[in-house]
Amino acid sequence: MNMLKKKKTDRQQSSQKAFQRSDVYGLLSLIYSQEPDESFIEKLNSGNSRLFFIKEGMWDEKFWTQSVKKICENLAVEYTRLFIGPKDHISPFESLYNFKKGDIRQIWGTATVEVKRIIESAGLSFRKDYGGIPDHISIELEFMQKLVKKEAELWNEQKNGSLLFKTIELEKKFIDEHLKVWIPGFCQKVIEAARYDFYRNVAELTGDFIVTEKEEVESLLSFF
Amino acid sequence: MRLNRRNFLKLGMISGSLLSLNSLSRSEKLKGEIKIGDFSPETGKKRKAIPSACWQCVSRDGIICYVEDCRLVKIEGNPKLPRTNGKLCSRGQAGINQVYNPDRLIYPLKRVGKRGEGMWKRISWEKAIDELTSKLKEVLDSGHPEEIMLHYGRMKASSSKIIKDHFFTALGTGTIGNHTSICEGGKWSAQELVWGKHYDVNDATHTNMILNFGCNVFEAHTSHIPFAQRVIKAVVDRGVKMVTFDVRLSNTAAKSTEWMPIKSGTDGAVALAMCNVIMNKGLYDREFINTWTNVTSSQLKKHLKPYTPKWAEGISGVPAEKIKSLALEFARAKPGTTISYRGAVAHYNGNENERAIKMLDAICGYIDVKGGTCKAVGPSWKNSFKKPKTKTKKLKILDGFPGQAAYPTHHMSHYVLKMIKEGSHGRPKIYISYCYNPAYVNGECKENIDILKDEKLIPYLVVVDVAVSETADLADLILPDATYLERWDWEDMVSYDQIPEFYIRQPAVPPLGQSRDFKDVCCQIAKRLGLDLGFSSAEEFVRDACENTPGVKEAGGFEYMKKHGAWVDPKAKPLYRSFAKEIKPEDLKGTIVDEATGVVWKGKEGEDYTSTKDAYKKYVGQKIGNKVFKGFHPDKVNKSGKFEIYSNLLKKKGFSPMPTYIPIPEHQKMKQNELVLTTFKVAVQTHSRTQNCKWLTEIYHDNPAWINPKVAAKKGIKDGDRIKIKSDVGEITTRAKLTEGIIPGVIAISHHLGHWAYGEYASGEKTAEHVCEPDCDFKWWKEKGVHPNWIIPNSPDPINGQQRWMDTVVTVRKA
Numbered sequence A: 001m002n003m004l005k006k007k008k009t010d011r012q013q014s015s016q017k018a019f020q021r022s023d024v025y026g027l028l029s030l031i032y033s034q035e036p037d038e039s040f041i042e043k044l045n046s047g048n049s050r051l052f053f054i055k056e057g058m059w060d061e062k063f064w065t066q067s068v069k070k071i072c073e074n075l076a077v078e079y080t081r082l083f084i085g086p087k088d089h090i091s092p093f094e095s096l097y098n099f100k101k102g103d104i105r106q107i108w109g110t111a112t113v114e115v116k117r118i119i120e121s122a123g124l125s126f127r128k129d130y131g132g133i134p135d136h137i138s139i140e141l142e143f144m145q146k147l148v149k150k151e152a153e154l155w156n157e158q159k160n161g162s163l164l165f166k167t168i169e170l171e172k173k174f175i176d177e178h179l180k181v182w183i184p185g186f187c188q189k190v191i192e193a194a195r196y197d198f199y200r201n202v203a204e205l206t207g208d209f210i211v212t213e214k215e216e217v218e219s220l221l222s223f224f
Numbered sequence B: 001m002r003l004n005r006r007n008f009l010k011l012g013m014i015s016g017s018l019l020s021l022n023s024l025s026r027s028e029k030l031k032g033e034i035k036i037g038d039f040s041p042e043t044g045k046k047r048k049a050i051p052s053a054c055w056q057c058v059s060r061d062g063i064i065c066y067v068e069d070c071r072l073v074k075i076e077g078n079p080k081l082p083r084t085n086g087k088l089c090s091r092g093q094a095g096i097n098q099v100y101n102p103d104r105l106i107y108p109l110k111r112v113g114k115r116g117e118g119m120w121k122r123i124s125w126e127k128a129i130d131e132l133t134s135k136l137k138e139v140l141d142s143g144h145p146e147e148i149m150l151h152y153g154r155m156k157a158s159s160s161k162i163i164k165d166h167f168f169t170a171l172g173t174g175t176i177g178n179h180t181s182i183c184e185g186g187k188w189s190a191q192e193l194v195w196g197k198h199y200d201v202n203d204a205t206h207t208n209m210i211l212n213f214g215c216n217v218f219e220a221h222t223s224h225i226p227f228a229q230r231v232i233k234a235v236v237d238r239g240v241k242m243v244t245f246d247v248r249l250s251n252t253a254a255k256s257t258e259w260m261p262i263k264s265g266t267d268g269a270v271a272l273a274m275c276n277v278i279m280n281k282g283l284y285d286r287e288f289i290n291t292w293t294n295v296t297s298s299q300l301k302k303h304l305k306p307y308t309p310k311w312a313e314g315i316s317g318v319p320a321e322k323i324k325s326l327a328l329e330f331a332r333a334k335p336g337t338t339i340s341y342r343g344a345v346a347h348y349n350g351n352e353n354e355r356a357i358k359m360l361d362a363i364c365g366y367i368d369v370k371g372g373t374c375k376a377v378g379p380s381w382k383n384s385f386k387k388p389k390t391k392t393k394k395l396k397i398l399d400g401f402p403g404q405a406a407y408p409t410h411h412m413s414h415y416v417l418k419m420i421k422e423g424s425h426g427r428p429k430i431y432i433s434y435c436y437n438p439a440y441v442n443g444e445c446k447e448n449i450d451i452l453k454d455e456k457l458i459p460y461l462v463v464v465d466v467a468v469s470e471t472a473d474l475a476d477l478i479l480p481d482a483t484y485l486e487r488w489d490w491e492d493m494v495s496y497d498q499i500p501e502f503y504i505r506q507p508a509v510p511p512l513g514q515s516r517d518f519k520d521v522c523c524q525i526a527k528r529l530g531l532d533l534g535f536s537s538a539e540e541f542v543r544d545a546c547e548n549t550p551g552v553k554e555a556g557g558f559e560y561m562k563k564h565g566a567w568v569d570p571k572a573k574p575l576y577r578s579f580a581k582e583i584k585p586e587d588l589k590g591t592i593v594d595e596a597t598g599v600v601w602k603g604k605e606g607e608d609y610t611s612t613k614d615a616y617k618k619y620v621g622q623k624i625g626n627k628v629f630k631g632f633h634p635d636k637v638n639k640s641g642k643f644e645i646y647s648n649l650l651k652k653k654g655f656s657p658m659p660t661y662i663p664i665p666e667h668q669k670m671k672q673n674e675l676v677l678t679t680f681k682v683a684v685q686t687h688s689r690t691q692n693c694k695w696l697t698e699i700y701h702d703n704p705a706w707i708n709p710k711v712a713a714k715k716g717i718k719d720g721d722r723i724k725i726k727s728d729v730g731e732i733t734t735r736a737k738l739t740e741g742i743i744p745g746v747i748a749i750s751h752h753l754g755h756w757a758y759g760e761y762a763s764g765e766k767t768a769e770h771v772c773e774p775d776c777d778f779k780w781w782k783e784k785g786v787h788p789n790w791i792i793p794n795s796p797d798p799i800n801g802q803q804r805w806m807d808t809v810v811t812v813r814k815a
């Protein structure tokens, strides 16, 4: 059962891809978790990264020619306006979007409890100084980053086919029951509300990525 | 961009390289290794019950919080606490909404645009505390600590001790404002002139008759649920007669034995006339009057002579016959009790109304007896930490302009902003508002906003709150406070059984997000400033009190209190007639007798009690005959230990020493078409801090103006019509609710609604930018009500400074 029907070279490829997927999760988690700092903006606005985003039509030249400090300040204010408030904002917590009949729609809702439980039963715990809410978009993405990284490592260990299967199954479960349910809709709201291309593009990318991820895990599971 | 195989590869690489920066390691929130086993998150749900204390209103009832999966899921009353008897009001149960409100503040925010422009940046606590500390230090270094102002709305028990008595005292500032004058301060000040320290507790459980002057006890009261449940039991189970005098058929009036419609601000006239009847019929309590008050029965009769029922009928509209029969019934009830609140007190003549009502109790001998109007009994907690000895300085901006009110013993908070604007008594450089929303809760909202917005008047404005209030909107720094369900306190609200109840508040869940109890923030700032408070957190302070308070300590201290939430001495007996307790001769060492008043106090030989500053603090007892009794302990003013029906203190300031009726000047000059605007409360909201609770706002979100059909007809107003209400300070538009439940001369609006901030549930509207809060998609109602304070002037009772909520003269027309 759960035997892997892939050749070694295919496995290596899958591993590499998983590492990349994990990194994308990581990058998105980072962007949703905090306002970008100067070193991040400098790196983003240079070399390959800059070329890539220009090529993909995700670059508002005018915005990016401002001073790094100014860019950071603008994005910090925009981050707060979009995701924190204090007034109209787009709450980045799953439980406000994903709920069933009879649930109370609130921060720390039913979905929050489920997410917390999944994360903790996968062996992770929240840093003491976090004190935050388990279904913040950045936490869910960080969880996936770590899970997919585990998957990447497992592809290289031939013996661990059943563990690999379980890992991918958990990815699928988390995508199907959580990410997929709310993140695309959330991103749509961000796309409509964003004043800068940066967050609009990030939201677009996130929405897209979640959709491709669903396809990806489904196709991976078909190898078993 | 659409993701495809080609660009994904690149994106992956770029992501990896961007991630290699330090930034991410700082942002990671999850730790540990992924361990995939048999994936089966447990499904059984365990509920933890955590006893604590409510705070949705000032009554602070005992609660039990049920927590499931680290989530607060239900709040019930704590049956172990006698005050609560396991019962809560809807606000208490909706406390959950305070914690998980989608608009909850969970990060410190710093203003980046112009003040009030709405541009914010999240900052870390470290940065927030850095910034505030350096601002405080700057002011402290200038040698003017009084330029640091704390202005609070609700801050009780250990919160008040830690924040005010320890932290702000250590800073050296006494510029600490409260909000009592917009609440019920005038009632307390009037009582201080009569019988000393508040509160008055009506012993409903044992009374035989209740006269209620303008209190909506079933919907609102300082001790709402404890008191209301005892009153309703008296009325329903024992058939106790309760008569409610009110301009409006409140739910209390409706559930009373009788509703007595009365003209606004004339309660005192009725009380005086009742006293007149009782004195004339000889139904008074001779012993109490002669021994414990500072007047004689003949003095009283003489003073009351002009206040006949007929006279009172002309003023109040209450039939003379009714006044007479109720007076007789009341004097014969033995015991009876009078309730009074803002309906009687929030007027130009509020002080006198309250004094007259207290006199009514006194002449019947219903003072501090079983079933009467009692002196409050509360727990006395002991902490081992000493209050800092720092000598504080304060700006004279707390009590209104000099001479505006004779004895504003609970301050004039509604005048603080005006004082700051005028400036001649100094201005705070730092204004910290804690659980207080001055822009919204005072009268003349427009002026409040203008002052708060002006950086020249208030250079640095810090707001500590759980939601973004109208004032937070104008702040420079917003600090997200922990809600009452996430923090520590010992509690000390007065008992309704005359037995002290010790209880605590403990976190049901940890503070959400990065919200933080302001008490803990104070401890952290103190540390940065090198001030040694002796404790470093609210929890430590509460633990210390539990380990040091006699009774609680023996019961098991902190651990016991965490488990049970409350401790009441099983052997304690209800405390009545504490004033009649004789003071032992050995306790009189070092005291002198003030010949003029009979006060026994720790003054210096030759000092005069009445005119010595703060002499009341050295009061020991009252000499009567050749014995010394506890008497009626003075508070805040140098009153004697007698029940002072005759007030020398008032006489000194040019007011009538005996309770009297003062007509309200504006009402004397009213034109035919004008009405008096009064405000009121409903059971499911507090003044300003519950409208963010969706369950409550779903129940109550609209507040049309109550207007009598006869008056409306004359103005061509039909039920539901849009109307404009105009006063000297502004105009509001609302809808008319035609009802016989209001007297013709008055228009009434509840004062809970019409927020323009405090989250989407409170402020009601989605703004143009709203694409956002998904939770609001469920909101089925569009109304948000209207706030009457825009058109109510800030104006004090000339004796005690109480805000005159009920005196505004308005014109009303169809919109």
Ligand code: SF4
Residues within 6 Å of the ligand: B054, B055, B056, B057, B058, B059, B060, B061, B087, B088, B089, B090, B091, B092, B093, B223, B224, B225, B226
């Ligand atoms: S009356 Fe209601 S809101 Fe006030 S303390 Fe009691 S339960 Fe809480």
